[in-house]
Amino acid sequence: MRDTAVAAVQLSVVVPAYNEEGRLRPTLDAIRAHLDGHPGGWELIVVDDGSSDGTAGIAGQAAAADARIRLVSSPANRGKGHALRLGVAASAGERVLVTDADLATPIEELDRLTKELETGHDAAVGSRAHPESQVEVHQRRLREWLGRMGNRLIQAVAVPGIRDTQCGFKLLDGDKAREAFADARLDGWGIDVEILQYFRRQGWPVAEVPVRWAHQEGSKVGPLDYLRVLGELARLKTRAIRRVDLLVCGLFLLASVLLYKNLWADLGHGYLADSLQDQNQWEWFFAVTADNVAHLHNPLFTAAQNYPAGVNLMGNTPMLGLSVPLTPVTLAFGPTVTWALVLTGGLTATAVAWYWLIAKRLVRNRWAAALGAGLAAFAPPMISHGNAHPNFLVLFMIPVIIDRALRLCTGERVVRDGVLLGLFAAYQIFLGEEPFLLASIGMLLFALCYALARRDVARAAARPLLQGLGVAALTALPLVAYPLYWQFFGPQSYHSVLHGDNAGNSSRALLEFSGRSLFGSDTTADPLALNRTEENAFYGWPLVALAFAITVRLWRHALVKALACTAVAAAVLSLGQKIRIPYTDVVFPGPWRALAHRPLFDSVIEGRLAMICAPALGILIALAADRLVRAPVHVYRVVGLTAVAAALLPIVPTPYPVQVRPDVPAFIADGMWKQYVAPGESVVPVPLPDPGSAEALHWQSATGMDFPVPGGYFNGPWGPDRIGIYGASPRYTSNLFHDVRYGGKVPEIGAQWRAQARYDLAYWKAGVVVIPPEDNDAALYVTVEKLLGRPGKQVGGAWIWPVGKRS
Structure with a gap:
């Protein structure tokens, strides 16, 4: 405790000094003379920062003459930041003034x-850059301009809103100053910015005050010191990352690698077993984007599949935000490496982003934040989409967007x-539009629920949030206007995608375990999902029960109310247009019916709305775990954390199974096709690639995108209304090949069929027809032989029929 003499100090003045024997004595005399004319006790602390001249002697003499002056010495020169920490730590005043030894800002400005x-402010900064400040003696023009530019750079990077970040004349609340300087780590000029940042983080108001200022000859701060400040701040940022943060990020990376270990183990032949044809499609997206970039072609369109009509890439999901920057990887190592890298790295980045947001804004305990982030990123719906839909797995921008909206x-x-x-x-639009739409729905639900719980906060936040959203729209629009125009009005654009009326979740799916969860099985999960890439709920009844218990226990908190209501609303919307009561024939309309046929929403698979629940549940778990680890009663901690573990353990994901993909036929892999296909012609696989069988896309992506194919697996238009479908608009001959491939029966082929085949092959600009080894290839051979009226020949492991200009 301070004694009464120390407690009476109302103002502490801290003066850092290094080799200031020429200017220190007049400075001390001026400060003492000014303070003597003011009521209240004061102290003047001179910190000698290891000076090699007579600075310490001058300060010592002043201290001997006046007990209110003290000398604090550093054994070596460590920098202004170190000196100020020593001086502020030694202070006892209710307020602390820090000022440079040159008194460039006169002590009279203290008033x-x-x-x-x-x-009511907790700090006041004497600002040379304030419009009302008076600069009595200027620096040289170049030096002043460089200093102003350096100051603006620091302001933009570190302390927006403060005009003069390097102010040497500051008055601070004493206790808050000692707390801030005790937390500071910088030894150099960057301490000024570090202190301002600390005050801002704590929400302590800082005023910027106009002052008189005069440049002093011999100033130790030069224009290059602003760059040193930026360097110090960068090092500080690096040191601010705790070891636990690095450990958590490492664990997320390890978890992602373990999930995809089977794929990484055999990149040459490994194929995610539950990805249906999506791995072929995504590798093709990465390959065609790299090819477009390498040849300076339009990245929004290609005719490599669905030849000759082509594919509107912006109307599909090539994730240009990643596929374009990863072009060097794709060209150097192949699209399978890019595919594995996007899945593994994207999942890790998403978990890290949620961890950053939760730790920054919601909880103090880092492991609680990691638990919540792990659930948000590795929840069963995300793991399901990790089989085939990286656009729904790579969501690292969503927490960043949420954080920026909260700042607004x-x-x-x-x-x-x-x-x-x-x-x-x-x-994010170039990473995935539908995930962004779903995230926006989730943010809107949360905002509405929170506004109902805290109307005062909502009223205060509404105006700046709406203004900021307007600025955001004006910023984003020029960047996305043309791509979106191309998507909705360009070649091969479409208006909506047909998913049927039964794409919602079963209510049972919210409580069951997924096939890729530790306690789940495909036998239970498969009947409740569209397929294994669309297990959009499956949180498991223990987690749902725990979330309910957490909500009841913490219901008084507005955040918990908003999270719980958001999760419930999203879950109900995910049930689709018709909600069936399990084990009964009772069906009643679902709220999604109001949106199902609206623009944009008509392309959404409504079951995916349950993915909104993942971050909401993750944050609830993080909040509960954070409270449990700080619970004063040991039994509560043990029981509570055991309940959390029991709820999460059943849904821990298991590694993705991998199967061996078929080899590319030598006819394609060895380039034998080139002698049969003239420029402008296509290779026609039999059957044509479609959403059920798209190996021909792998032929292209594995061999350099050198030839086009008709048909394909993509989203495109069908019919006069341009309704979106998966794959190319069917033609008679492509339907025939499909029926024979899956039925095994050769129909009667007459003159009409042969004429139709000639017409379709001409439309496809076919150069060669190819049947690779596959199911029912014998029946397909007979069909093609009858259609073309001649036998095929076997070349490079495939049956071929040259039909183009080189035949």
């Missing part, structure tokens, strides 16, 4: 700063945060 603290609600930097939000949103 202006004092008024700001008396009106404070109203501090609406324009800057709005611009950043617009850039983030534009990038």
Whole structure:
């Protein structure tokens, strides 16, 4: 405890000094003379930062003459930051003034700063850059310009809103100053920024005050020191990452690698067993994007499949936000490596992003944040989509967007945060539009629920949030306007995708375990999902029960109310247009019916709305775990954390199974096709590639995209209304090949069929017809032989019929 003499100190003045024997004595005399004229006790602390001249002697003499002056010495020169930490730590005043030894800002300006603290601010900064400041003696013009530019750079990077980040004249609340300087780590000039950042993080208001200022000859701060400040701040940022953060990120990476270990173990032949034809499709997306970039072609369109009509890539999901920057990887190592890298790295990045958001804004315990982030990223619906849909797995931008929207609600930097939000949103559009739409629905649900729980907060946040969203829209629109125009109005655009009226979840699916969960099985999960890439719920009854218990226990918190209501609303919407009561014939309309046929929403598989529950449940778990680890009663901690483990253990994902993919026929792999296909002609696989069998896309992606194919696996238009379907618009001959491939029966082939085949082959600009080894290839051979009226020949492990210009 302080004694009464120390407690009476109202103001502590801290002066860091290094080799200041020429200027220190007049500075001390000026400070003492000014403070003697003011009521209240004061102290003046001079910190000698290992000076090699007479600085310490001058300060010692002043201390001997006046007991209110003290000398604190550093054994070596460590920098301004170290000196200020020593001085502030030694202070006892209710307020602390830090000022440079040159008194470039006169001590008389203290009165202006004092008024700001008396009106409720916790700190006041004497700003040379304030419009009302008076600069009595300027620096040389170049030096002043460089200093101003350096200051603006630091402001933009580190302390937006403060005009003069390197101010040497600051008045601070004493206790808050000692807390901030005790937390500081920088030894150099960057301490000024570090302290301002600390005050801002704590929500302590800082005033920027106009002052008189005069450049002093011999100033130790030069233009290059602003770059040193940025370097110090960068090092500080690096040191701020705790070891536990690195460990958590490493564990997320390890978990992702273990999930995809079977794929990484055999990149040459491994194929995710439950991905249906999507691995072929996604590798093709990566390959065609790389080819477009390498040849400077339009990245929004290609005729490599569905030849000659082509594919509107913006109307599909090539994830241009990753496939374009990963072009060097695709060209150097092949699209399978890119596929594995996007899945593994994207899952890791998503978990890290949720961890960053939860740890930053919601909980103090890092392991609680990791638990919540793990559930948000590795929840059963995400793992299901990890078989085949990286656009629903790679969601690392969503937490970043949420964080920026929350910043907008404070109203501090609406324009800057709005611009950043617009850039983030534009990038997310190039990662995945449907996931962004679902995330937006989730954010809207949360905002409405939170607004109902905290109307006062909603009223305060509404105006800056809406303004920021307007700025974000104006920022994003120029970046995405043309791609979106191409998507909805360009070649091969479509209006919606037909999924049927039964794409919602069964209510049982919300409580069961998925086939890829530790306690789940395909036998139980398969009847409740569209397929194994669309197990969109499957959170398991223990987790649902735990979430209910957490909600009841913490219901008084507005955040918990909003999270719980968001999860329930999303779960109900995911049930689709018709909600069936399990084990009965009772069906009643679902709320999704109101949106099902609206633009944009008509292309959504409504069962996917249950994915919104994952981050909501993850944050609830994080909040509960954070409270449990701090519970004062040991029994509560043990019982509570055991319940959390019991709820999460059953849904721990298991590694993805991998099967061996068919080899590319030598006819394709060895380039034998080239002698049969002229420029502008296509290779026609039999049957044509479609969503059920797309190996021909692997032929292309594995061999350099050198030839086009008709048909394919993509989203495109069908009929006069341009309704979206999966695959190419069917033709008679492609339907015939499909029926023979899956039925094994050769129909009677007459003149009409042969004429139709000639017509379709001409439409496809066929150069060669190819039957690879596959099921029912004998029946397919007979069919093609009858259609073309001649036998095929076997070349490179495939039956072929040259039909083009080179035949």
